[in-house]
Amino acid sequence: MIMEKLKEEASFTSHEKEVAHYVLKHMDQVPEMSTSELARASFTSKATVVRLCKKLGLSGYQQFKLKLVEELSQKKRMDQLLQNEPITNESSYTDIIHVLPNLYDKAVTNTRLSLDKNSMNRINQVLQRAECIDIYGTGISYILAQSAAFKFSTLGVECSVYESINGHYLAARQNKKTIAFLISFTGANRTVIRMARYLRQATNNYVVGIVGPHNHVIRKWCHEIVEIANRDSLVSLDVITSFSAATYVLDIFFSLLLSSCYEKHAISSLEMLKYRHILLDEVDVDSETGE
Numbered sequence: 001m002i003m004e005k006l007k008e009e010a011s012f013t014s015h016e017k018e019v020a021h022y023v024l025k026h027m028d029q030v031p032e033m034s035t036s037e038l039a040r041a042s043f044t045s046k047a048t049v050v051r052l053c054k055k056l057g058l059s060g061y062q063q064f065k066l067k068l069v070e071e072l073s074q075k076k077r078m079d080q081l082l083q084n085e086p087i088t089n090e091s092s093y094t095d096i097i098h099v100l101p102n103l104y105d106k107a108v109t110n111t112r113l114s115l116d117k118n119s120m121n122r123i124n125q126v127l128q129r130a131e132c133i134d135i136y137g138t139g140i141s142y143i144l145a146q147s148a149a150f151k152f153s154t155l156g157v158e159c160s161v162y163e164s165i166n167g168h169y170l171a172a173r174q175n176k177k178t179i180a181f182l183i184s185f186t187g188a189n190r191t192v193i194r195m196a197r198y199l200r201q202a203t204n205n206y207v208v209g210i211v212g213p214h215n216h217v218i219r220k221w222c223h224e225i226v227e228i229a230n231r232d233s234l235v236s237l238d239v240i241t242s243f244s245a246a247t248y249v250l251d252i253f254f255s256l257l258l259s260s261c262y263e264k265h266a267i268s269s270l271e272m273l274k275y276r277h278i279l280l281d282e283v284d285v286d287s288e289t290g291e
Contacts, residue, residue: 002067003027003075005056015044016052023068031069035061100240107241108248110229119224123179124256126206132178133159134205135250136195141183144243148181148250155257156264164191165198170205180205181250182222185230185242187215196221210249212242 006020022042023030030038038061039046053064086099127133133152135145145161152159180199184192187209199205200221209215209222212230219225228245230238 001071002056002058002064003071011055012052013048015048016055018042018044019049019052027068027072031065031072103240104244107229107244111227111245111248114227114229116226119226120252123208123224123226124253126179127253127257128260129177130179130206131158131176132173133157134162134178134180135159135183136162136180136192137183138163138189138191140239140243141185141192141246144246144250145181145183147247148254151251151254152257155254155261157257162195165195167198167202170199170203174204178203178205179208181208181210181253182218183246184209184211184215184218185228185238185246187211187213187218187227187230193218193221210246 003024006024009017009020012020019038019042022038026041033041035046035049039049042049050061053059053061056064058064058067086103087096091099133149135149137143137145142161142163149159149161180203182192182196182199192209192211196207196209196218199207200223207222207224209218209225210228211218211225212228215225215227226249228242228249230242230245
């Protein structure tokens, strides 16, 4: 990148640095300037300008201007794309602790508003009858799936997490009523699409996609689609919004399942409290003193 090389000033003479400084401060005007005009404006010479172009690995000043215009165009396009990003290189700690809750809230709100109540009720009906819950994801969505599986397992439900298809295992468990959740933050993850297709065609699983907006391919392999918010961010903020949105959807299903077995779960939770001291490794004072 020409601009980066100008900023680095590697092996530049003092006069070449003057040219570089002027170009960086007046990038919009330089492409319209001749060699003589740039030399005069930077208080150097035509020879210095041409020598600088050569040091940048270019044939001469004309190629320098063409490259500069190209990079300026790319920079302006990038600036336009980034202008709505809530976190920038100027964000402070105070900015960030206020921005993040807004991101979470917007992700959850946008997802909530897009939920299809009829679809969610159909999924819930299958979930209530399911003997097994399988959750599929890749990368960070696999981590999210693990978190969700832990929650479901606290209700005594058999819940497993996968990054790929285990055909033998699925075939051996063919007769169990299984609901399969597949997570793709974009909706276009090819691995997740292949998993959805296999589950739909080769198993009796009820397939639910928890996916981003680019879901036109995967939706034909799912019984139901739940669309989640996705910002298509350039600086990975889509990870925050998509993670929050998908977590919200899975927490809805967890809460629905909890509601249906609330009394049973409350009894098991009370039973667990009897052994709280073991779980927390608390010292039994009487036994330690022998009294």
